[in-house]
Every structure is written in structure tokens, then in C-alpha cells.
Amino acid sequence: xxxxxxxxxxxxxxxxxxxxxxxxxxxxxxxxxxxxxxxxxxxxxxxxxxxxxxxxxxxxxxxxxxxxxxxxxxxxxxxxxxxxxxxxxxxxxxxxxxxxxxxxxxxxxxxxxxxxxxxxxxxxxxxxxxxxxxxxxxxxxxxxxxxxxxxxxxxxxxxxxxxxxxxxxxxxxxxxxxxxxxxxxxxxxxxxxxxxxxxxxxxxxxxxxxxxxxxxxxxxxxxxxxxxxxxxxxxxxxxxxxxxxxxxxxxxxxxxxxxxxxxxxxxxxxxxxxxxxxxxxxxxxxxxxxxxxxxxxxxxxxxxxxxxxxxxxxxxxxxxxxxxxxxx
Amino acid sequence: xxxxxxxxxxxxxxxxxxxxxxxxxxxxxxxxxxxxxxxxxxxxxxxxxxxxxxxxxxxxxxxxxxxxxxxxxxxxxxxxxxxxxxxxxxxxxxxxxxxxxxxxxxxxxxxxxxxxxxxxxxxxxxxxxxxxxxxxxxxxxxxxxxxxxxxxxxxxxxxxxxxxxxxxxxxxxxxxxxxxxxxxxxxxxxxxxxxxxxxxxxxxxxxxxxxxxxxxxxxxxxxxxxxxxxxxxxxxxxxxxxxxxxxxxxxxxxxxxxxxxxxxxxxxxxxxxxxxxxxxxxxxxxxxxxxxxxxxxxxxxxxxxxxxxxxxxxxxxxxxxxxxxxxxxxxxxxx
Numbered sequence: 001x002x003x004x005x006x007x008x009x010x011x012x013x014x015x016x017x018x019x020x021x022x023x024x025x026x027x028x029x030x031x032x033x034x035x036x037x038x039x040x041x042x043x044x045x046x047x048x049x050x051x052x053x054x055x056x057x058x059x060x061x062x063x064x065x066x067x068x069x070x071x072x073x074x075x076x077x078x079x080x081x082x083x084x085x086x087x088x089x090x091x092x093x094x095x096x097x098x099x100x101x102x103x104x105x106x107x108x109x110x111x112x113x114x115x116x117x118x119x120x121x122x123x124x125x126x127x128x129x130x131x132x133x134x135x136x137x138x139x140x141x142x143x144x145x146x147x148x149x150x151x152x153x154x155x156x157x158x159x160x161x162x163x164x165x166x167x168x169x170x171x172x173x174x175x176x177x178x179x180x181x182x183x184x185x186x187x188x189x190x191x192x193x194x195x196x197x198x199x200x201x202x203x204x205x206x207x208x209x210x211x212x213x214x215x216x217x218x219x220x221x222x223x224x225x226x227x228x229x230x231x232x233x234x235x236x237x238x239x240x241x242x243x244x245x246x247x248x249x250x251x252x253x254x255x256x257x258x259x260x261x262x263x264x265x266x267x268x269x270x271x272x273x274x275x276x277x278x279x280x281x282x283x284x285x286x287x288x289x290x291x292x293x294x295x296x297x298x299x300x301x302x303x304x305x306x307x308x309x310x311x312x313x314x315x316x317x318x319x320x321x322x323x324x325x326x327x328x
Numbered sequence: 329x330x331x332x333x334x335x336x337x338x339x340x341x342x343x344x345x346x347x348x349x350x351x352x353x354x355x356x357x358x359x360x361x362x363x364x365x366x367x368x369x370x371x372x373x374x375x376x377x378x379x380x381x382x383x384x385x386x387x388x389x390x391x392x393x394x395x396x397x398x399x400x401x402x403x404x405x406x407x408x409x410x411x412x413x414x415x416x417x418x419x420x421x422x423x424x425x426x427x428x429x430x431x432x433x434x435x436x437x438x439x440x441x442x443x444x445x446x447x448x449x450x451x452x453x454x455x456x457x458x459x460x461x462x463x464x465x466x467x468x469x470x471x472x473x474x475x476x477x478x479x480x481x482x483x484x485x486x487x488x489x490x491x492x493x494x495x496x497x498x499x500x501x502x503x504x505x506x507x508x509x510x511x512x513x514x515x516x517x518x519x520x521x522x523x524x525x526x527x528x529x530x531x532x533x534x535x536x537x538x539x540x541x542x543x544x545x546x547x548x549x550x551x552x553x554x555x556x557x558x559x560x561x562x563x564x565x566x567x568x569x570x571x572x573x574x575x576x577x578x579x580x581x582x583x584x585x586x587x588x589x590x591x592x593x594x595x596x597x598x599x600x601x602x603x604x605x606x607x608x609x610x611x612x613x614x615x616x617x618x619x620x621x622x623x624x625x626x627x628x629x630x631x632x633x634x635x636x637x638x639x640x641x642x643x644x645x646x647x648x649x650x651x652x653x654x655x656x657x658x659x660x661x662x663x
Contacts, residue, residue: 057565088568096566101559104578106585106658115577116567151658167567 038222093168099160110148230287237313424507426613432533445548467542476608493610592649
């Protein structure tokens with residue numbers, strides 16, 4: 001049995017006075033114990049909303065969440081609020097994009113780590129702080145004794161993200177969701193944080209959902225990758241398969257837009273035409289069609305379905321990029 | 329920290345000196361004056377000249393100011409023109425009454441304001457929220473004297489729940505130690521007097537509390553709404569913390585930072601409301617003293633001292649608020 005089995009997860013924003021908007025459209029994917037799964041896509045593709053829906057962190061008002069999120073066989077969407085509260089932080093940890101705003105500015109780092117242990121493991125404050133010190137040490141924060149008493153504004157961005165990782169992993173959850181954990185950090189720190197995450201999930205056997213728009217992150221970390229576009233999974237493949245033979249024109253475009261050290265001098269970087277604003281609704285056709293180089297008539301006659309590929313992945317495309325012209 | 333306090337106190341001294349000069353000149357340029365007030369319209373020019381000279385008002389204004397400052401430095405604020413008593417004594421008698429009233433009003437305003445503001449934010453867009461928004465608008469808009477007379481009319485004339493005026497009931501002889509009647513009666517264990525003092529205190533305190541209450545509710549509501557959208561509240565939710573931990577430790581603590589400033593400013597501003605409230609409820613405090621000193625006799629010495637005292641209170645309260653920030657917000661490092 002998969003650790004996490006997301007089935008037909010949909011999130012519809014229903015704000016008063018606005019037309020309902022489907023942010024996540026019947027997304028299904030699985031995460032095996034210890035596996036690292038990527039959710040990739042540009043801003044607005046629904047990847048963050050997917051993660052918040054799994055965590056039960058979307059506000060009740062104005063959001064309609066349907067489908068199933070089976071964690072260890074139990075549907076998280078059907079849990080009572082308090083039962084979900086018991087699981088958050090204990091079974092599933094989460095780290096967020098901006099480490100400064102994600103930490104409470106008026107509470108010492110130590111307490112922010114310790115309170116998870118107090119909540120889920122019944123530790124008292126002293127015991128929890130002792131463990132918090134070890135956790136800070138484990139995520140590579142130097143001089144943890146001092147850091148325990150310091151406030152978020154007193155430590156660097158990289159250290160803040162390390163502290164958030166310590167918080168998320170404090171109770172040794174079986175699943176960690178990382179929502180663009182490196183986006184707000186500068187490049188050298190990004191690499192350190194990714195290395196740390198990789199090492200921690202390898203050591204503890206924690207499964208990881210990595211949400212990112214950065215294919216470099218995917219390349220270094222993920223076992224399988226789900227590419228999202230317009231709220232739907234458009235391509236799913238194992239990492240090597242994806243980088244070697246991206247089939248969906250969108251994935252292909254993403255890979256082509258990454259600057260490469262070995263490219264010919266003066267070669268222009270490829271960009272995907274238009275923006276998310278050009279999308280058409282899935283009911284009218286493929287949402288990516290207006291931006292797609294491979295568009296055919298069938299693309300404007302209803303949404304293509306997600307079909308298994310010969311290489312064990314899934315693909316939602318009428319006219320995929322042929323394997324011969326795949327990115328080297 | 330100590331250096332900050334010293335520097336702020338020095339600033340305070342400069343402020344007070346400048347203000348004293350301003351008040352001094354301003355008061356003396358108002359039409360009418362103690363001489364007119366004491367002698368009436370039909371006094372002869374000779375009598376006027378004599379009294380003016382006796383009070384020292386014939387001298388140039390800078391000389392008068394110089395003498396005034398000289399006396400202040402020795403702690404002598406002069407005597408009241410109206411009663412002849414030393415100004416310090418006159419003010420000392422009225423001061424506790426006003427402080428008691430102001431404290432009671434702030435307890436009402438803070439005690440009701442923060443929970444109401446929080447609930448309005450939590451249930452944004454629901455009935456309670458709408459009620460709060462409209463109610464606070466009313467609270468800010470209704471003139472204090474109007475509300476005062478309205479409450480007094482309803483609760484003392486129509487339904488006799490509260491006494492109409494004063495600080496103590498007739499026939500109750502309470503021991504005066506500090507001048508704070510509630511405190512005094514508690515100290516002497518005369519609990520019937522405590523009840524009586526509180527009973528007299530409620531209506532005036534509620535009246536005086538309306539504006540700060542409304543402001544604090546609005547500030548708390550806006551601030552809580554801001555904080556609820558903060559990423560760190562989402563982090564706290566992601567940790568699976570209990571609702572009351574999130575509310576107390578993560579939401580309220582941050583949301584109350586701006587509210588503390590508001591409370592300080594409102595406390596300083598209470599004095600203006602106290603003038604009107606005290607008038608309505610015949611409360612023998614500083615507010616009554618101010619109005620009497622203006623309308624009765626243009627009592628320059630008392631007025632000068634009162635305005636300086638008000639300024640002092642305002643500045644000190646705000647200094648305390650600023651200093652409290654250093655304790656409640658670790659990001660503030662006082663330099």
C-alpha cells in the first residue's frame with residue numbers, strides 16, 4: 001500500500017461574487033514510503049494548493065475540496081478537525097517557501113521547535129528544549145545552545161530554513177511536504193538546503209513531496225515527477241525518463257528554458273510562448289493548447305486524457321514530442 | 329536601556345519648558361482674565377489697576393514668566409486665585425478622582441475591547457462582526473456629553489440602577505488615605521464603601537470608555553485579521569498545534585503589539601473625555617477643576633499647572649508604551 005494515495009483531488013475556489021475557479025482538477029498521484037516525489041509547474045498551476053489541501057490547511061470558507069487523500073489507507077479529507085490536528089506535525093510535516101515570514105517573530109527559535117514536541121510527544125518544556133537543541137544540531141545549525149534563545153530576525157535566511165526543517169522533522173513524520181523550500185534563498189544556500197533535505201530523508205526514511213518550479217531541484221532529488229499544468233497532471237515520469245525523454249510539449253518547453261553550461265555560445269534560450277493567462281478551460285480543450293508548438297485540431301476538442309506511456313509514466317497529450325528530438 | 333530612559337526624560341523636560349511658555353503666553357492673551365473675573369464689570373479702573381499690580385500682572389510677560397519658572401523650580405506653583413489654596417493642594421485633591429475614573433475606563437475599554445476585536449476578526453463577515461463595526465463607529469461618533477446624559481437619564485431616572493452623580497453615597501463616611509476611594513475602602517476593609525464607590529464609578533467609567541473601547545476594538549480586529557493571514561500562523565497550523573495555543577501564543581501576541589500603542593495614546597487622550605464626563609456626573613476631579621478654573625475665574629496658576637500635568641501624563645504614558653515594546657517585541661532594540 002502506498003503511504004499517500006491522492007485520488008481525483010479537486011479544489012474549487014468559490015469566492016462570493018466571483019465565478020468558481022478550479023485550482024486543482026482531479027489530480028491523482030501516489031507516494032511510496034521513503035520515496036521523493038516532485039510536483040512541478042509554474043506559478044498558478046495548483047501545486048501549492050494541492051499540498052495545502054493534503055494538509056487540510058485550506059480555509060473552509062470559499063474552498064471546496066473533493067476527492068480522496070489516503071494516508072496509510074485513511075482518508076485525510078474525511079477526518080474530524082481535531083484528528084487532523086493530531087496528524088499534522090506528527091505524521092506529516094511541512095516546510096514553506098519564505099523562512100522569515102514562516103517563523104513567528106516574537107518567539108525564540110527554541111520554543112518554536114519545542115512546541116511541536118510538547119504537542120505531539122507529551123514532552124515538558126525542558127525536555128522538549130533539550131531535544132530541540134539536538135534537532136538544531138542535526139540540521140546543521142552552529143552553536144545550537146545560543147540559537148535556542150534567539151529570535152528569527154537574529155539568524156540568517158539559511159539558518160531559518162534549517163530551523164523550519166527541524167520543526168517539520170521534529171516528530172519524525174513519515175511524510176514531509178516541502179513547498180518551494182529554496183525559492184527565497186540565494187543560490188549557494190539553496191544547494192546546502194537541498195543537500196540537507198536529501199540527507200535527512202535518506203537517513204530517516206521519510207517520504208518527501210517536493211513542490212518546485214525549479215527543474216534543477218527535481219534533477220537532484222526526485223524519484224518520480226508529476227508535471228502540473230492548469231490544475232491537472234499533464235505528465236508523470238521517473239526522473240531519468242523525464243529528463244531524457246520529456247514527452248509533453250510543456251515539460252519539453254520547461255527543460256528547454258533551462259540555461260545549460262554546455263550549450264553553444266550565443267544560442268538563444270528557448271521560452272514558452274504566452275503566459276498562464278492564455279489558458280483555455282479544460283472543458284474546451286487542452287489548457288496548454290494556446291501556448292503549444294505541437295497543437296493539432298484535436299487539442300481544441302475537449303481535454304485529452306491521462307494515458308499510460310510505454311516507459312511506465314503517464315501523459316496527457318494528443319501530439320507529444322517525439323522521442324527522437326528529445327533534449328540531449 | 330537606562331540611557332534611553334534618561335534621554336527621553338531630558339526630552340520631556342524640554343517639551344515641558346516649551347509648552348509652559350506657550351501656555352503662559354496663550355492664557356494671558358485670552359480675552360478677560362482673573363481681574364475681570366474677580367472684580368466684575370463695574371469695577372473702577374483704579375481698583376483694577378490695584379489688583380492687577382497686586383497679582384503681578386502689570387509686569388511685562390517675560391518677567392512674569394521668569395518669576396513663574398523660578399517658583400516652579402522650587403516646587404511652588406503659586407496659589408489658586410479662586411480659593412487662595414496652594415495649586416499643588418488643589419490639584420492633589422482632584423487628581424486621584426480622575427486617575428480612578430480613567431483607570432476604570434481603561435479597564436473597561438481594554439477588558440472588553442480586546443476580546444470583542446478578536447471575536448469580530450475570527451467571525452469576520454458574520455453578525456457579530458457587522459455589529460461590532462457599526463457599534464464602534466457609533467462609539468467613536470457619539471459625543472461624550474450626549475452619551476453621558478443619555479446613560480444617566482436611562483439608568484438613574486428611568487431605571488434606578490446607578491446613582492446619578494458624585495463619588496460616594498450620602499451617609500457613607502469613608503476613610504481617606506490615598507484619595508482613590510475603591511483602594512481606600514479596600515485598605516480599611518470597609519467593603520460596603522468599596523461596593524458604593526464601584527457603584528458610583530460604573531456609569532462614568534462606561535461613558536468615558538466608549539471612545540477608547542471603540543478604537544481598541546477596531547485596532548484589535550484589524551490587527552488580528554492581519555496576523556491570521558501571516559505565514560507563521562499557517563506554520564503553527566501545520567505543526568498541528570492546539571487551537572488555543574495558536575490563538576494565544578501565535579495570533580494574539582503578535583496582534584496585540586499595535587494595540588499596545590493604541591492603548592497608550594488613548595490613555596493620554598482620556599483627559600479630554602474626562603472633562604466632559606466629570607461635568608455630566610459631577611465627579612470632583614481634574615476635569616471639573618479645569619472647567620471651573622476657566623469659567624469661574626480664569627485661574628491662571630491652576631490652569632497652567634493643570635495643562636502641564638496633562639502634558640506630563642501624556643508624555644510619560646507614551647514613554648512607558650515605547651519602553652514596554654522593548655519587552656514584548658524582541659525585534660525592537662532600543663538605542
